[in-house]
Amino acid sequence: MTLSNFILPSYLVDTPYDLYNQKKKSILLPGKLNKNDCADELTIEDDGLKIFYNVQGHRSWYIAAAVRTDFPIPVEAGLFYFEVYIINQGLDGLIGIGMSEPNVNLNGQPGWNERSYGYHGDDGLKFISNGHRGYDYGPLYTTDDTIGCCVNFFDNTCFYTKNGISLGMAFDDISGGELYPSFGMRNPKACIEVNFGQRPFVFDIDQYAKRIFLNAKEKNEWAKLSEIYKLSKSAIEQ
Structure with a gap:
Protein backbone atom coordinates (compact mmCIF):
# COMPACT_ATOMS: atom_id res chain seq x y z
CA MET A 1 0.00 0.00 0.00
CA THR A 2 1.28 3.51 -0.75
CA LEU A 3 0.29 6.87 0.64
CA SER A 4 1.25 10.03 -1.25
CA ASN A 5 3.48 7.84 -3.47
CA PHE A 6 5.45 6.58 -0.48
CA ILE A 7 5.54 3.07 0.96
CA LEU A 8 3.64 2.53 4.18
CA PRO A 9 6.23 1.82 6.93
CA SER A 10 6.25 -1.84 7.93
CA TYR A 11 5.40 -1.10 11.57
CA LEU A 12 2.02 0.34 10.49
CA VAL A 13 1.01 -2.55 8.22
CA ASP A 14 -2.28 -4.22 9.28
CA THR A 15 -2.89 -1.71 12.07
CA PRO A 16 -6.31 -0.02 12.38
CA TYR A 17 -4.79 2.98 10.63
CA ASP A 18 -3.75 0.83 7.66
CA LEU A 19 -7.07 -1.01 7.50
CA TYR A 20 -8.98 2.26 7.62
CA ASN A 21 -6.90 3.70 4.78
CA GLN A 22 -7.46 0.62 2.65
CA LYS A 23 -11.12 1.62 2.61
CA LYS A 24 -10.96 5.41 2.79
CA LYS A 25 -7.44 6.31 1.59
CA SER A 26 -7.75 9.69 3.24
CA ILE A 27 -5.19 9.96 6.07
CA LEU A 28 -1.76 10.73 4.61
CA LEU A 29 1.68 10.27 6.18
CA PRO A 30 4.72 12.53 6.05
CA GLY A 31 6.69 11.27 3.07
CA LYS A 32 9.15 13.97 2.03
CA LEU A 33 10.37 17.49 2.76
CA ASN A 34 8.15 20.33 1.59
CA LYS A 35 9.87 22.81 -0.74
CA ASN A 36 7.01 25.24 -0.12
CA ASP A 37 7.51 25.11 3.65
CA CYS A 38 11.26 25.62 3.79
CA ALA A 39 13.52 28.52 4.83
CA ASP A 40 15.49 30.18 2.02
CA GLU A 41 18.79 29.17 3.61
CA LEU A 42 18.07 25.49 2.97
CA THR A 43 18.08 23.60 -0.32
CA ILE A 44 16.07 20.40 -0.79
CA GLU A 45 17.31 17.92 -3.39
CA ASP A 46 14.94 16.55 -6.03
CA ASP A 47 14.04 13.37 -4.16
CA GLY A 48 12.64 15.44 -1.29
CA LEU A 49 14.66 13.52 1.29
CA LYS A 50 18.03 15.29 1.39
CA ILE A 51 18.66 18.86 2.48
CA PHE A 52 21.68 21.10 2.96
CA TYR A 53 22.46 24.57 4.34
CA ASN A 54 23.28 26.87 1.43
CA VAL A 55 24.65 30.02 3.13
CA GLN A 56 28.38 30.70 2.89
CA GLY A 57 30.60 33.50 4.16
CA HIS A 58 31.16 35.13 7.55
CA ARG A 59 29.73 33.44 10.65
CA SER A 60 27.58 36.49 11.38
CA TRP A 61 25.59 35.63 8.25
CA TYR A 62 24.54 32.23 9.55
CA ILE A 63 20.95 32.13 10.74
CA ALA A 64 18.88 29.20 11.89
CA ALA A 65 16.74 27.73 9.13
CA ALA A 66 14.15 24.96 9.21
CA VAL A 67 11.94 22.87 6.96
CA ARG A 68 8.78 20.85 7.52
CA THR A 69 7.38 17.80 5.76
CA ASP A 70 4.61 17.58 3.18
CA PHE A 71 2.02 16.25 5.66
CA PRO A 72 1.59 16.36 9.45
CA ILE A 73 1.99 13.30 11.64
CA PRO A 74 -1.45 11.64 11.74
CA VAL A 75 -2.65 11.09 15.28
CA GLU A 76 -4.84 8.33 13.86
CA ALA A 77 -1.75 6.18 13.27
CA GLY A 78 -1.24 5.89 17.02
CA LEU A 79 2.53 5.82 16.52
CA PHE A 80 4.92 7.46 14.07
CA TYR A 81 8.68 7.10 13.62
CA PHE A 82 11.27 8.67 11.33
CA GLU A 83 15.06 8.78 11.14
CA VAL A 84 17.69 11.29 10.03
CA TYR A 85 21.13 10.35 8.73
CA ILE A 86 23.74 13.07 9.33
CA ILE A 87 25.69 13.18 6.07
CA ASN A 88 27.75 16.15 7.24
CA GLN A 89 27.43 17.97 10.57
CA GLY A 90 28.83 21.16 9.04
CA LEU A 91 31.27 23.50 10.74
CA ASP A 92 29.68 23.56 14.20
CA GLY A 93 27.18 20.69 14.28
CA LEU A 94 24.23 23.05 14.68
CA ILE A 95 21.45 20.66 13.66
CA GLY A 96 18.02 20.23 15.26
CA ILE A 97 15.50 17.42 14.78
CA GLY A 98 11.93 17.50 16.02
CA MET A 99 8.41 18.66 15.26
CA SER A 100 6.50 21.90 14.84
CA GLU A 101 3.04 23.16 14.01
CA PRO A 102 2.43 24.60 10.53
CA ASN A 103 2.63 28.30 11.38
CA VAL A 104 5.84 28.15 13.43
CA ASN A 105 8.57 30.51 12.14
CA LEU A 106 11.06 28.67 9.91
CA ASN A 107 13.95 30.91 10.97
CA GLY A 108 14.62 28.95 14.14
CA GLN A 109 15.64 25.49 15.24
CA PRO A 110 12.92 22.97 16.20
CA GLY A 111 12.07 23.64 19.84
CA TRP A 112 13.04 27.31 19.83
CA ASN A 113 9.64 28.73 18.94
CA GLU A 114 6.19 28.22 20.43
CA ARG A 115 4.48 24.95 19.47
CA SER A 116 7.70 23.16 18.54
CA TYR A 117 9.95 20.44 19.98
CA GLY A 118 13.56 19.59 19.20
CA TYR A 119 16.72 17.64 20.10
CA HIS A 120 19.94 19.39 19.06
CA GLY A 121 23.20 17.82 17.95
CA ASP A 122 25.69 20.48 19.06
CA ASP A 123 24.83 20.33 22.77
CA GLY A 124 22.59 17.28 23.28
CA LEU A 125 19.84 19.45 24.75
CA LYS A 126 16.10 19.19 24.15
CA PHE A 127 14.02 22.31 23.63
CA ILE A 128 10.29 22.86 24.13
CA SER A 129 8.87 26.07 22.66
CA ASN A 130 11.74 28.14 24.09
CA GLY A 131 15.10 28.85 22.47
CA HIS A 132 16.49 30.42 25.63
CA ARG A 133 16.20 27.33 27.79
CA GLY A 134 17.30 23.84 26.87
CA TYR A 135 17.18 20.72 29.04
CA ASP A 136 19.71 17.92 29.38
CA TYR A 137 18.66 14.97 27.27
CA GLY A 138 21.08 12.93 25.16
CA PRO A 139 24.56 12.73 23.64
CA LEU A 140 25.81 15.03 20.91
CA TYR A 141 25.37 13.73 17.37
CA THR A 142 27.56 14.28 14.36
CA THR A 143 28.54 13.09 10.87
CA ASP A 144 27.56 9.45 10.17
CA ASP A 145 25.13 9.26 13.10
CA THR A 146 21.49 8.27 12.61
CA ILE A 147 18.96 9.98 14.87
CA GLY A 148 15.40 8.68 15.15
CA CYS A 149 12.26 10.28 16.57
CA CYS A 150 9.19 8.35 17.73
CA VAL A 151 5.85 9.91 18.68
CA ASN A 152 3.33 7.85 20.65
CA PHE A 153 -0.18 9.33 20.57
CA PHE A 154 -1.61 6.80 23.01
CA ASP A 155 0.22 8.53 25.87
CA ASN A 156 1.38 11.72 24.08
CA THR A 157 5.08 11.00 24.53
CA CYS A 158 8.14 11.22 22.30
CA PHE A 159 11.56 9.61 22.44
CA TYR A 160 14.66 9.74 20.24
CA THR A 161 17.16 7.10 19.18
CA LYS A 162 20.82 7.31 18.24
CA ASN A 163 22.30 4.68 15.94
CA GLY A 176 -2.61 19.92 20.62
CA GLY A 177 -2.42 21.00 16.99
CA GLU A 178 -0.97 19.43 13.86
CA LEU A 179 2.68 18.45 14.21
CA TYR A 180 5.04 18.13 11.25
CA PRO A 181 8.47 16.48 11.39
CA SER A 182 10.85 19.45 11.32
CA PHE A 183 14.57 19.80 10.71
CA GLY A 184 16.83 22.78 11.34
CA MET A 185 20.41 23.83 10.58
CA ARG A 186 22.61 26.81 11.27
CA ASN A 187 25.97 26.10 9.70
CA PRO A 188 27.56 25.79 6.25
CA LYS A 189 28.21 22.37 4.74
CA ALA A 190 25.59 20.75 6.96
CA CYS A 191 23.63 18.08 5.11
CA ILE A 192 21.12 15.47 6.28
CA GLU A 193 18.90 12.80 4.73
CA VAL A 194 15.52 11.84 6.16
CA ASN A 195 13.85 8.43 6.12
CA PHE A 196 10.12 7.93 6.63
CA GLY A 197 10.17 4.24 5.74
CA GLN A 198 11.55 4.37 2.20
CA ARG A 199 14.39 2.14 3.45
CA PRO A 200 14.94 -0.01 6.57
CA PHE A 201 15.29 1.85 9.85
CA VAL A 202 18.36 1.46 12.07
CA PHE A 203 16.20 1.22 15.21
CA ASP A 204 13.97 -1.87 15.50
CA ILE A 205 10.73 0.10 15.40
CA ASP A 206 8.76 -2.97 14.27
CA GLN A 207 9.27 -4.78 17.57
CA TYR A 208 8.64 -1.65 19.60
CA ALA A 209 5.45 -0.84 17.67
CA LYS A 210 4.19 -4.42 17.97
CA ARG A 211 4.40 -4.16 21.75
CA ILE A 212 2.77 -0.71 21.85
CA PHE A 213 -0.09 -1.70 19.54
CA LEU A 214 -0.77 -4.92 21.45
CA ASN A 215 -0.92 -3.00 24.71
CA ALA A 216 -3.22 -0.41 23.11
CA LYS A 217 -5.58 -3.14 21.95
CA GLU A 218 -5.66 -4.81 25.37
CA LYS A 219 -6.43 -1.49 27.06
CA ASN A 220 -8.98 -0.50 24.42
CA GLU A 221 -6.93 2.59 23.55
CA TRP A 222 -7.58 2.16 19.82
CA ALA A 223 -11.26 2.61 20.59
CA LYS A 224 -10.46 5.89 22.33
CA LEU A 225 -8.65 7.10 19.23
CA SER A 226 -11.53 5.93 17.05
CA GLU A 227 -14.01 8.05 18.98
CA ILE A 228 -11.83 11.14 18.71
CA TYR A 229 -10.46 10.69 15.22
CA LYS A 230 -13.29 8.77 13.54
CA LEU A 231 -11.47 5.56 12.68
CA SER A 232 -13.86 2.90 11.48
CA LYS A 233 -15.24 0.42 14.01
CA SER A 234 -14.37 -2.51 11.75
CA ALA A 235 -10.72 -1.43 11.63
CA ILE A 236 -10.50 -1.12 15.42
CA GLU A 237 -11.89 -4.60 15.98
CA GLN A 238 -9.33 -6.35 13.76
Whole structure:
Protein backbone atom coordinates (compact mmCIF):
# COMPACT_ATOMS: atom_id res chain seq x y z
CA MET A 1 0.00 0.00 0.00
CA THR A 2 1.28 3.51 -0.75
CA LEU A 3 0.29 6.87 0.64
CA SER A 4 1.25 10.03 -1.25
CA ASN A 5 3.48 7.84 -3.47
CA PHE A 6 5.45 6.58 -0.48
CA ILE A 7 5.54 3.07 0.96
CA LEU A 8 3.64 2.53 4.18
CA PRO A 9 6.23 1.82 6.93
CA SER A 10 6.25 -1.84 7.93
CA TYR A 11 5.40 -1.10 11.57
CA LEU A 12 2.02 0.34 10.49
CA VAL A 13 1.01 -2.55 8.22
CA ASP A 14 -2.28 -4.22 9.28
CA THR A 15 -2.89 -1.71 12.07
CA PRO A 16 -6.31 -0.02 12.38
CA TYR A 17 -4.79 2.98 10.63
CA ASP A 18 -3.75 0.83 7.66
CA LEU A 19 -7.07 -1.01 7.50
CA TYR A 20 -8.98 2.26 7.62
CA ASN A 21 -6.90 3.70 4.78
CA GLN A 22 -7.46 0.62 2.65
CA LYS A 23 -11.12 1.62 2.61
CA LYS A 24 -10.96 5.41 2.79
CA LYS A 25 -7.44 6.31 1.59
CA SER A 26 -7.75 9.69 3.24
CA ILE A 27 -5.19 9.96 6.07
CA LEU A 28 -1.76 10.73 4.61
CA LEU A 29 1.68 10.27 6.18
CA PRO A 30 4.72 12.53 6.05
CA GLY A 31 6.69 11.27 3.07
CA LYS A 32 9.15 13.97 2.03
CA LEU A 33 10.37 17.49 2.76
CA ASN A 34 8.15 20.33 1.59
CA LYS A 35 9.87 22.81 -0.74
CA ASN A 36 7.01 25.24 -0.12
CA ASP A 37 7.51 25.11 3.65
CA CYS A 38 11.26 25.62 3.79
CA ALA A 39 13.52 28.52 4.83
CA ASP A 40 15.49 30.18 2.02
CA GLU A 41 18.79 29.17 3.61
CA LEU A 42 18.07 25.49 2.97
CA THR A 43 18.08 23.60 -0.32
CA ILE A 44 16.07 20.40 -0.79
CA GLU A 45 17.31 17.92 -3.39
CA ASP A 46 14.94 16.55 -6.03
CA ASP A 47 14.04 13.37 -4.16
CA GLY A 48 12.64 15.44 -1.29
CA LEU A 49 14.66 13.52 1.29
CA LYS A 50 18.03 15.29 1.39
CA ILE A 51 18.66 18.86 2.48
CA PHE A 52 21.68 21.10 2.96
CA TYR A 53 22.46 24.57 4.34
CA ASN A 54 23.28 26.87 1.43
CA VAL A 55 24.65 30.02 3.13
CA GLN A 56 28.38 30.70 2.89
CA GLY A 57 30.60 33.50 4.16
CA HIS A 58 31.16 35.13 7.55
CA ARG A 59 29.73 33.44 10.65
CA SER A 60 27.58 36.49 11.38
CA TRP A 61 25.59 35.63 8.25
CA TYR A 62 24.54 32.23 9.55
CA ILE A 63 20.95 32.13 10.74
CA ALA A 64 18.88 29.20 11.89
CA ALA A 65 16.74 27.73 9.13
CA ALA A 66 14.15 24.96 9.21
CA VAL A 67 11.94 22.87 6.96
CA ARG A 68 8.78 20.85 7.52
CA THR A 69 7.38 17.80 5.76
CA ASP A 70 4.61 17.58 3.18
CA PHE A 71 2.02 16.25 5.66
CA PRO A 72 1.59 16.36 9.45
CA ILE A 73 1.99 13.30 11.64
CA PRO A 74 -1.45 11.64 11.74
CA VAL A 75 -2.65 11.09 15.28
CA GLU A 76 -4.84 8.33 13.86
CA ALA A 77 -1.75 6.18 13.27
CA GLY A 78 -1.24 5.89 17.02
CA LEU A 79 2.53 5.82 16.52
CA PHE A 80 4.92 7.46 14.07
CA TYR A 81 8.68 7.10 13.62
CA PHE A 82 11.27 8.67 11.33
CA GLU A 83 15.06 8.78 11.14
CA VAL A 84 17.69 11.29 10.03
CA TYR A 85 21.13 10.35 8.73
CA ILE A 86 23.74 13.07 9.33
CA ILE A 87 25.69 13.18 6.07
CA ASN A 88 27.75 16.15 7.24
CA GLN A 89 27.43 17.97 10.57
CA GLY A 90 28.83 21.16 9.04
CA LEU A 91 31.27 23.50 10.74
CA ASP A 92 29.68 23.56 14.20
CA GLY A 93 27.18 20.69 14.28
CA LEU A 94 24.23 23.05 14.68
CA ILE A 95 21.45 20.66 13.66
CA GLY A 96 18.02 20.23 15.26
CA ILE A 97 15.50 17.42 14.78
CA GLY A 98 11.93 17.50 16.02
CA MET A 99 8.41 18.66 15.26
CA SER A 100 6.50 21.90 14.84
CA GLU A 101 3.04 23.16 14.01
CA PRO A 102 2.43 24.60 10.53
CA ASN A 103 2.63 28.30 11.38
CA VAL A 104 5.84 28.15 13.43
CA ASN A 105 8.57 30.51 12.14
CA LEU A 106 11.06 28.67 9.91
CA ASN A 107 13.95 30.91 10.97
CA GLY A 108 14.62 28.95 14.14
CA GLN A 109 15.64 25.49 15.24
CA PRO A 110 12.92 22.97 16.20
CA GLY A 111 12.07 23.64 19.84
CA TRP A 112 13.04 27.31 19.83
CA ASN A 113 9.64 28.73 18.94
CA GLU A 114 6.19 28.22 20.43
CA ARG A 115 4.48 24.95 19.47
CA SER A 116 7.70 23.16 18.54
CA TYR A 117 9.95 20.44 19.98
CA GLY A 118 13.56 19.59 19.20
CA TYR A 119 16.72 17.64 20.10
CA HIS A 120 19.94 19.39 19.06
CA GLY A 121 23.20 17.82 17.95
CA ASP A 122 25.69 20.48 19.06
CA ASP A 123 24.83 20.33 22.77
CA GLY A 124 22.59 17.28 23.28
CA LEU A 125 19.84 19.45 24.75
CA LYS A 126 16.10 19.19 24.15
CA PHE A 127 14.02 22.31 23.63
CA ILE A 128 10.29 22.86 24.13
CA SER A 129 8.87 26.07 22.66
CA ASN A 130 11.74 28.14 24.09
CA GLY A 131 15.10 28.85 22.47
CA HIS A 132 16.49 30.42 25.63
CA ARG A 133 16.20 27.33 27.79
CA GLY A 134 17.30 23.84 26.87
CA TYR A 135 17.18 20.72 29.04
CA ASP A 136 19.71 17.92 29.38
CA TYR A 137 18.66 14.97 27.27
CA GLY A 138 21.08 12.93 25.16
CA PRO A 139 24.56 12.73 23.64
CA LEU A 140 25.81 15.03 20.91
CA TYR A 141 25.37 13.73 17.37
CA THR A 142 27.56 14.28 14.36
CA THR A 143 28.54 13.09 10.87
CA ASP A 144 27.56 9.45 10.17
CA ASP A 145 25.13 9.26 13.10
CA THR A 146 21.49 8.27 12.61
CA ILE A 147 18.96 9.98 14.87
CA GLY A 148 15.40 8.68 15.15
CA CYS A 149 12.26 10.28 16.57
CA CYS A 150 9.19 8.35 17.73
CA VAL A 151 5.85 9.91 18.68
CA ASN A 152 3.33 7.85 20.65
CA PHE A 153 -0.18 9.33 20.57
CA PHE A 154 -1.61 6.80 23.01
CA ASP A 155 0.22 8.53 25.87
CA ASN A 156 1.38 11.72 24.08
CA THR A 157 5.08 11.00 24.53
CA CYS A 158 8.14 11.22 22.30
CA PHE A 159 11.56 9.61 22.44
CA TYR A 160 14.66 9.74 20.24
CA THR A 161 17.16 7.10 19.18
CA LYS A 162 20.82 7.31 18.24
CA ASN A 163 22.30 4.68 15.94
CA GLY A 164 19.52 2.24 16.80
CA ILE A 165 19.54 2.75 20.59
CA SER A 166 16.68 4.44 22.44
CA LEU A 167 17.67 7.55 24.41
CA GLY A 168 14.58 7.45 26.63
CA MET A 169 11.61 9.78 26.85
CA ALA A 170 12.23 13.32 25.67
CA PHE A 171 8.74 14.82 25.88
CA ASP A 172 5.63 13.73 27.77
CA ASP A 173 3.19 16.40 26.59
CA ILE A 174 2.87 15.88 22.83
CA SER A 175 -0.63 17.08 22.10
CA GLY A 176 -2.61 19.92 20.62
CA GLY A 177 -2.42 21.00 16.99
CA GLU A 178 -0.97 19.43 13.86
CA LEU A 179 2.68 18.45 14.21
CA TYR A 180 5.04 18.13 11.25
CA PRO A 181 8.47 16.48 11.39
CA SER A 182 10.85 19.45 11.32
CA PHE A 183 14.57 19.80 10.71
CA GLY A 184 16.83 22.78 11.34
CA MET A 185 20.41 23.83 10.58
CA ARG A 186 22.61 26.81 11.27
CA ASN A 187 25.97 26.10 9.70
CA PRO A 188 27.56 25.79 6.25
CA LYS A 189 28.21 22.37 4.74
CA ALA A 190 25.59 20.75 6.96
CA CYS A 191 23.63 18.08 5.11
CA ILE A 192 21.12 15.47 6.28
CA GLU A 193 18.90 12.80 4.73
CA VAL A 194 15.52 11.84 6.16
CA ASN A 195 13.85 8.43 6.12
CA PHE A 196 10.12 7.93 6.63
CA GLY A 197 10.17 4.24 5.74
CA GLN A 198 11.55 4.37 2.20
CA ARG A 199 14.39 2.14 3.45
CA PRO A 200 14.94 -0.01 6.57
CA PHE A 201 15.29 1.85 9.85
CA VAL A 202 18.36 1.46 12.07
CA PHE A 203 16.20 1.22 15.21
CA ASP A 204 13.97 -1.87 15.50
CA ILE A 205 10.73 0.10 15.40
CA ASP A 206 8.76 -2.97 14.27
CA GLN A 207 9.27 -4.78 17.57
CA TYR A 208 8.64 -1.65 19.60
CA ALA A 209 5.45 -0.84 17.67
CA LYS A 210 4.19 -4.42 17.97
CA ARG A 211 4.40 -4.16 21.75
CA ILE A 212 2.77 -0.71 21.85
CA PHE A 213 -0.09 -1.70 19.54
CA LEU A 214 -0.77 -4.92 21.45
CA ASN A 215 -0.92 -3.00 24.71
CA ALA A 216 -3.22 -0.41 23.11
CA LYS A 217 -5.58 -3.14 21.95
CA GLU A 218 -5.66 -4.81 25.37
CA LYS A 219 -6.43 -1.49 27.06
CA ASN A 220 -8.98 -0.50 24.42
CA GLU A 221 -6.93 2.59 23.55
CA TRP A 222 -7.58 2.16 19.82
CA ALA A 223 -11.26 2.61 20.59
CA LYS A 224 -10.46 5.89 22.33
CA LEU A 225 -8.65 7.10 19.23
CA SER A 226 -11.53 5.93 17.05
CA GLU A 227 -14.01 8.05 18.98
CA ILE A 228 -11.83 11.14 18.71
CA TYR A 229 -10.46 10.69 15.22
CA LYS A 230 -13.29 8.77 13.54
CA LEU A 231 -11.47 5.56 12.68
CA SER A 232 -13.86 2.90 11.48
CA LYS A 233 -15.24 0.42 14.01
CA SER A 234 -14.37 -2.51 11.75
CA ALA A 235 -10.72 -1.43 11.63
CA ILE A 236 -10.50 -1.12 15.42
CA GLU A 237 -11.89 -4.60 15.98
CA GLN A 238 -9.33 -6.35 13.76
